[in-house]
Amino acid sequence: MATGVSLAEAYDRALACDPTSAFGGIVALNTRLDAATAAKVLEIFTEVVIAPDADEDAVALFRKKKNVRLLVTGGLPDPTVIGPTFKSVAGGFLVQTRDTSRLTPADLKVVTRRAPTDHEVRDMLFAFTIAKHVKSNAIVYAKAGQTLGVGAGQMNRKDSARIAALRAADFGLDLSGSACASEAFFPFPDGLIQAADAGCTAVIQPGGSIGDDKVIEAANERGIAMVFTGVRVFRH
Amino acid sequence: MPAAPDFPPAPDRVPVRRALISVSDKTGLIEAARTLAELGVELVSTGGTRKAIADAGLAVKDVSDLTGFPEMMDGRVKTLHPIVHGGLLGVRDAPEHRAAMEAHGIGAIDLVYVNLYPFEQTMASGADYETCVENIDIGGPAMIRSAAKNHGYVAVCTEPSDMAEVLEALKAEGATSLSLRKTLAARAYGRTAAYDAAISAWFAATLGESAPKRLAFAGELVQTMRYGENPHQAAAFYRFPRPPAPASPRRDSCRARSSATTTSTTPTRPSS
Missing domain, CATH: 3.40.140.20 (AICAR transformylase, duplication domain)
Incomplete structure (x- = not known):
């Protein structure tokens, strides 16, 4: 995970953290996918890319590749929304409120x-x-x-x-x-x-x-x- | 979405003059009925519940005496009547409701104690299809839902512990409080939701549907936890209801029969 002045730079910096595990990985973006980043992502084997939105020329690059899925969510979930999360245990489940904590x-x-x-x-x-x-x-x-x-x-x-x-x-x-x-x-x-x-x-x-x-x-x-x-x- | 009519605010304290009791699980029934009778509450009941109360020597009316309709269709229709549901749903302080109740001879019912035909247990015991279907309670959930909706005036109990709370309130205060009635209503809708979840799960399993369009299940609270993964997260532990998946040969008999011959099936008549 990384930030950058451009999405492509953020991707490069994130990839640098662990290029080994990135093989067959999932790339999650919190901003619109552009063609420059799409080209970089497609350089290594990636299973899924998920982004709030994608440029047409970025989508075109993905169309050429068969085994990569591009998921466009149309937005980002609000991390402050309260709600339940679940954990399975034998015979039942644990319910807890989401961890919406944020620090400044x-x-x-x-x-x-x-x-x-x-x-x-x-x-x-x-x-x-x-x-x-x-x-x-x-x-x-x-x-x-x-x-x-x-x-x-x-x-x-x-x-x-x-x-x-x-x-x-x-x-x-x-x-x-x-x-x-x-x-x-x-x-x-x-x-x-x-x-x-x-x-x-x-x-x-x-x-x-x-x-x-x-x-x-x-x-x-x-x-x-x-x-x-x-x-x-x-x-x- | 229908806008809420301009009802007068519900009273906090509501005395109980008439109670309708129809229970499958009769644990503590007689004690509860006796306490209510001693508090001057008129008792109305159905079938087996009425008989049990009467056998204990307590005055109890049959719901048929109120409705003027006999219990019919193997007990499928006995409380589904405007006299019953009007008595549950009528907003006592709304002039039009009051007038309708008077015009149609509908007496208010202030307390409902209903626990449901034991569908969950019937299903879990591997009963056959027809028995499972016959143990789907219709009148019970309807009364519970009507009473819970009108919690401004009606206290609804779906298990002995609810009844115990109401009796405590009646003994101490001579009335139920609005907050108690709200709490009971919330529990009541949880109960009917769990009941319908069990029915839909049984149906899906019977039909071999592994991914029903709506997957409903209800957890039963075992305990609240000190906190979740972190101290700022509230958490609780819930138990699953018994799995509906047909596993034993007996359960397999719960599958739908294609022919209409229901020879050996003698539905265990729900006891209420």
């Missing part, structure tokens, strides 16, 4: 000696938004509107942090100066230390652990700017 810079509480720069704040919020949509335990590294590494679905947060950094290294992405988002608190300093060692300089996490003091101390020792969101965004 004003929601962030700086807990370290060093406060984040404006760039870091933007990167932290971007990373945290992505972490919200990653299966727990989730660790996301991001910088300048580009996802650099994702650690998803691990049994512990430290492993997620390690895997996210490993992925970034595999694809030659530099984590120095990046922001690290953790969708739930770090219970111990180990995950944060892992992130700091990988080069990240800003950490965003919900806070609220009895180990917060130790995690803050570890952040201060490494000159990390850390903010607490007060909101956890688990997704199982």
Whole structure:
């Protein structure tokens, strides 16, 4: 996931995060698909592209390819709409209200000696938004509107942090100066230390652990700017 | 969409002068009927429920005495009558409604206690097709829905625990409150929705439809949870109703018969 000055650039930056997994993948866009981006997408094997709308010349490019499906939604769903979500369990199901939480810079509480720069704040919020949509335990590294590494679905947060950094290294992405988002608190300093060692300089996490003091101390020792969101965004 | 008529606001407290009781599950029935009788409530009932109440030595009218119509068609038609539904739906404080009730001899019914023919259990037990069909309650849901719509004046109970709440209110306050009647109405529509969901699921399974046009099912609340995946998400755990899929040979007999010969079928007469 990434942003860019053009859709094509955003696609390139997103692809750079994990070109391996992109094979046979699904590309989701939040803006009108143009021909330049369509051409890029069709360079690698892609199953589905979903976009709110598409230019005619972009559609024409897709018509030539047999096994790619282009889904045009006609709009974007409103992420703030409340409603139920369901989880299956044996003999029944769990119903919960959708996670409509959204953060603004004003929601962030700086807990370290060093406060984040404006760039870091933007990167932290971007990373945290992505972490919200990653299966727990989730660790996301991001910088300048580009996802650099994702650690998803691990049994512990430290492993997620390690895997996210490993992925970034595999694809030659530099984590120095990046922001690290953790969708739930770090219970111990180990995950944060892992992130700091990988080069990240800003950490965003919900806070609220009895180990917060130790995690803050570890952040201060490494000159990390850390903010607490007060909101956890688990997704199982 | 019909605009709401300009009714006077519903009263908060409504005393219960007359109750209509028609229950399949008779748990706690006699105790409830006795309490109502002691509170001076006139009891009206149907079939087996009426007999059970009468056998306990309590005064109870048969719904046929009100309607002047006999129970007919194997009990398919007994409460589907304007005397019953007018008594449930009439807005007591609306002059035109009041006049219509007086003109047609419709007496208000302030409390309805109906639990439905046990379609879900009948279906789950693997009963044959005709028995399943015969256990689709029509009059019961109709009364529940009428009473629930007119919750401004009528309290509707669909299970013993509802009845217990109403009796508590009547003993303590001598009336039901509007908020209680609203709560009961909401539960009542949940109950009839679940009932229809079970029927449609059974039908779909009987016809072998794996993707019916509308897939309805009702969960039954087991418990609310502290929270969902995150503390800002409210959550609850629901149990599925019993699966309608025909699995055993007995259940297979629930499939539609092509001929009209319904030889061995003796529908278990719903007990109300």
